[in-house]
Amino acid sequence: MADLGAISLWIALALSSYAAIGSFLGKARGSVELVVSSRRAAYLAVLVLFVCTLSLVILFINRDFEVAYVARHSDLAMADRFTWVAFYAGNEGSLLYIAFALAAMSALAIWRAPSNTLDTLPYTTGVLMVVLVFFLAVTGFMANPFDKLPFVPPDGDGINPLLTHFGMFIHPPMLMAGLICASMPFAFAMGSLLGGKTGDEWVDAGRLWGIIAWALLAAGLLLGSWWAYTILGWGGFWFWDPVENAALMPWLGLTAFIHSIMVQKRRGMFRMWNIVLVNVAFGLALYGMFMNRGGPVPSVHSFGASNLGWVFLAFLAVGVLIPFALFFWRFPLLKSAQTLDSMLSREAAFLVNNLLLLGIAFVTLWGSVYPLISRLVAGEEITIARPFYDQVNGPLFLALLLLMGVGPLLPWRRATAASLKRALLAPGSVALGLSAALLVAGIHQPYALIGFGLGAFVTTGIFIEWWRGTRSRHRSTGDAYPIAFLRLLAANRPRYGGYIVHLSVVMVALGVVGTSFFNEQRDVVLGPGESVQINDYELRYVGTVERQKSNRTEFVSTVEVYRDGKLRYILQPQRAFYPSFNMAATRAAIRSTPVEDLFVVPSENLPDGSVGFRVLVNPLIWWMWVAGPVMILGTVVALWPQPVRTTAPASSRVARTLARAGGSTTGAL
Amino acid sequence: MAILLSVVLIVLSACVVVYPFLRRRNPAADDGLTHDAGATDREMESLLEDMRILRLDHQSGNIPDGLYEEQLQAYRLQAAIHLRRQAQAQPGGADRELEQEVLMLRLSSQAQDLVESEGAISDSNEDPET
Numbered sequence: 001m002a003d004l005g006a007i008s009l010w011i012a013l014a015l016s017s018y019a020a021i022g023s024f025l026g027k028a029r030g031s032v033e034l035v036v037s038s039r040r041a042a043y044l045a046v047l048v049l050f051v052c053t054l055s056l057v058i059l060f061i062n063r064d065f066e067v068a069y070v071a072r073h074s075d076l077a078m079a080d081r082f083t084w085v086a087f088y089a090g091n092e093g094s095l096l097y098i099a100f101a102l103a104a105m106s107a108l109a110i111w112r113a114p115s116n117t118l119d120t121l122p123y124t125t126g127v128l129m130v131v132l133v134f135f136l137a138v139t140g141f142m143a144n145p146f147d148k149l150p151f152v153p154p155d156g157d158g159i160n161p162l163l164t165h166f167g168m169f170i171h172p173p174m175l176m177a178g179l180i181c182a183s184m185p186f187a188f189a190m191g192s193l194l195g196g197k198t199g200d201e202w203v204d205a206g207r208l209w210g211i212i213a214w215a216l217l218a219a220g221l222l223l224g225s226w227w228a229y230t231i232l233g234w235g236g237f238w239f240w241d242p243v244e245n246a247a248l249m250p251w252l253g254l255t256a257f258i259h260s261i262m263v264q265k266r267r268g269m270f271r272m273w274n275i276v277l278v279n280v281a282f283g284l285a286l287y288g289m290f291m292n293r294g295g296p297v298p299s300v301h302s303f304g305a306s307n308l309g310w311v312f313l314a315f316l317a318v319g320v321l322i323p324f325a326l327f328f329w330r331f332p333l334l335k336s337a338q339t340l341d342s343m344l345s346r347e348a349a350f351l352v353n354n355l356l357l358l359g360i361a362f363v364t365l366w367g368s369v370y371p372l373i374s375r376l377v378a379g380e381e382i383t384i385a386r387p388f389y390d391q392v393n394g395p396l397f398l399a400l401l402l403l404m405g406v407g408p409l410l411p412w413r414r415a416t417a418a419s420l421k422r423a424l425l426a427p428g429s430v431a432l433g434l435s436a437a438l439l440v441a442g443i444h445q446p447y448a449l450i451g452f453g454l455g456a457f458v459t460t461g462i463f464i465e466w467w468r469g470t471r472s473r474h475r476s477t478g479d480a481y482p483i484a485f486l487r488l489l490a491a492n493r494p495r496y497g498g499y500i501v502h503l504s505v506v507m508v509a510l511g512v513v514g515t516s517f518f519n520e521q522r523d524v525v526l527g528p529g530e531s532v533q534i535n536d537y538e539l540r541y542v543g544t545v546e547r548q549k550s551n552r553t554e555f556v557s558t559v560e561v562y563r564d565g566k567l568r569y570i571l572q573p574q575r576a577f578y579p580s581f582n583m584a585a586t587r588a589a590i591r592s593t594p595v596e597d598l599f600v601v602p603s604e605n606l607p608d609g610s611v612g613f614r615v616l617v618n619p620l621i622w623w624m625w626v627a628g629p630v631m632i633l634g635t636v637v638a639l640w641p642q643p644v645r646t647t648a649p650a651s652s653r654v655a656r657t658l659a660r661a662g663g664s665t666t667g668a669l
Numbered sequence: 670m671a672i673l674l675s676v677v678l679i680v681l682s683a684c685v686v687v688y689p690f691l692r693r694r695n696p697a698a699d700d701g702l703t704h705d706a707g708a709t710d711r712e713m714e715s716l717l718e719d720m721r722i723l724r725l726d727h728q729s730g731n732i733p734d735g736l737y738e739e740q741l742q743a744y745r746l747q748a749a750i751h752l753r754r755q756a757q758a759q760p761g762g763a764d765r766e767l768e769q770e771v772l773m774l775r776l777s778s779q780a781q782d783l784v785e786s787e788g789a790i791s792d793s794n795e796d797p798e799t
Contacts, residue, residue: 001671002671003671003672003675004671004674004675007671007675007678007679008675008678011675011678011679011682014682015682015686018686033689033690034689034690036689037686037687037688037689037690040685040686040688040689041682041685041686043685044681044682044685044686048678048682051674051678114712115712115751115754116747116750204715266740267736346731411730411731411732411733412726412731412732412733412736413732413733413735413736414733419730469729491721491722491725492722492725492726494722495722495726641715
């Protein structure tokens with residue numbers, strides 16, 4: 001099976017190399033046969049990589065320890081359900097997964113490309129295949145998952161304990177797929193530039209794939225935060241770790257892009273800007289790969305050292321320089337058909353939104369690379385910590401939230417003062433009213449007040465729009481309100497799907513504000529029978545049970561939670577020691593409600609039977625985790641395709657359509 | 670077994686790559702270089718959807734009149750280009766032309782028809798309560 005995997009990997013590399021060269025050459029020489037042949041090679045690469053991927057999965061299932069990668073990331077004690085996680089536990093498997101995901105998405109993008117991109121599709125295919133060749137070459141030559149050991153060890157090293165968590169089944173594949181999916185809009189944009197089609201031909205495909213990449217990254221980021229919250233044992237969800245930042249930055253770039261591309265679609269504006277944005281997003285995605293797979297800085301997210309850093313850095317340099325060179329080459333042709341009419345318009349709101357997002361991305365990038373720069377320049381690594389990000393990015397995020405509320409209420413082209421006043425009056429009043437009420441209730445942190453107020457502003461704006469539309473439909477069609485609401489959503493899915501996504505962002509903001517300004521934390525050592533008070537909770541430590549497992553020793557503590565003198569529930573946080581990794585892993589016990597989380601995690605088990613606990617009360621964090629499914633729902637609504645209507649016989653339709661239209665528009669040609 | 674499967678993959682790859690060069694008729698015809706009728710229908714439906722959304726946005730006051738007319742004309746032009754491309758790729762006689770004429774008429778009327786049934790949305794903008 002290892003041989004089949006290795007051979008199929010080389011075949012995939014050959015196919016993608018052929019597809020890359022053939023696409024460019026075929027287009028340049030006008031050889032349709034070569035273009036078609038290259039495209040089929042790109043399709044076939046998916047099948048071959050599927051065989052390759054399946055081979056590695058079977059090797060894991062069979063625990064074939066002759067294969068070095070399998071021996072390093074699994075053992076006989078590993079449950080079969082973790083095979084999927086073990087697959088990408090190291091660089092070799094991750095790179096194979098990335099290559100497979102890229103090949104599959106590329107094939108889909110090429111197959112479903114809109115007809116107005118057909119002329120430049122060979123270039124798009126060529127760009128995608130160049131990226132695929134890079135990943136396959138690195139996998140084949142430098143991180144081959146099918147390399148064999150000179151001997152067969154009796155057992156493997158086992159899977160990293162931090163990966164044995166439900167979130168790990170989805171979080172890394174989502175993030176990796178999201179990062180590589182940024183290649184799709186990039187390839188359509190580059191294809192457009194290379195083919196000299198510098199208009200709006202690539203916009204629909206770019207927007208579609210931009211949203212898919214954005215959604216994958218967003219889901220991956222939220223799942224990663226949830227994983228960090230439940231397993232890393234410090235009670236937070238975001239550490240501004242360089243690898244976390246590396247996933248956040250392309251998401252910010254893509255967020256800017258999927259908003260800005262709407263302006264090009266609607267107004268034919270921002271053509272240059274969108275090319276720049278898609279280049280930036282792709283560059284940041286490559287940077288994310290470099291940080292994730294190249295291993296320049298140690299991180300809880302890297303899961304192992306890597307010597308691939310320089311290769312990824314070189315590809316990052318090429319992936320940034322060549323697209324920008326292309327951009328400058330085509331610069332004179334990229335002039336937009338329209339100009340900005342007014343700063344009080346939706347276009348202008350999108351532009352400011354873009355600048356804020358890029359500002360946050362730049363601050364985050366600077367904070368992430370500063371340790372590397374300081375190490376290179378001063379020989380001393382200076383790490384940028386959370387306060388820096390909070391102080392700089394916090395106000396930028398609040399400004400973004402404000403714009404998220406104002407932008408959708410502004411019309412295209414130009415707003416009048418009267419229409420703006422009418423649109424903002426109700427949401428603004430609710431926001432100010434809530435902030436005032438919270439101030440009276442004793443909340444005095446300015447950022448928290450602004451954050452809650454802006455959350456209310458955005459939510460009110462959305463609900464008012466929904467209410468108006470639903471009521472109108474109800475009046476005009478007689479539909480019941482729920483039906484009218486659903487039909488309203490269906491009538492303009494991109495718009496209302498976007499609103500649902502905005503609601504999910506407000507939910508995330510609620511969680512961030514709640515935990516940043518109002519969380520309570522106690523670090524205590526408790527003996528059996530002892531108690532600790534936090535807010536209105538009283539926690540009584542009962543005792544710890546030790547359990548021997550095949551690969552670890554588990555310490556399960558029992559904690560009773562009292563409120564108002566009554567026993568409410570029992571929590572059982574765990575701590576486990578893995579001798580083969582010389583590593584302890586924790587599993588927090590969390591009682592979660594929409595109001596607040598009670599979070600208990602054992603930090604240390606002492607010989608006298610007492611246990612060191614970290615206890616936190618995290619207000620509103622529940623909303624962050626609910627935001628994930630809501631965001632996915634919004635994305636699905638926004639992207640849900642219009643069903644293709646079946647075509648009736650022409651004779652019957654002629655009469656019907658003529659009766660309805662009363663004229664012909666063939667003059668448009 | 671693994672070697673046999675590998676040989677199958679290699680032979681399959683070679684066949685797939687070489688095949689377009691061996692065919693006599695235009696290999697582009699069924700490989701996505703020219704879109705089939707289904708794909709064109711999808712794009713036409715997508716254009717209709719765009720026109721419908723444009724109309725909704727216009728009625729809800731998000732798009733001023735001038736921009737609405739500009740956009741609608743641009744969409745009509747796109748639709749016409751699609752139809753011309755379809756006609757060039759698949760010449761099919763009088764019935765085909767009739768089909769295209771019907772599609773064009775649908776474009777000009779359907780956005781209006783669909784939105785008229787949802788037209789009350791614009792009322793909300795004029796509603797003094799809102």
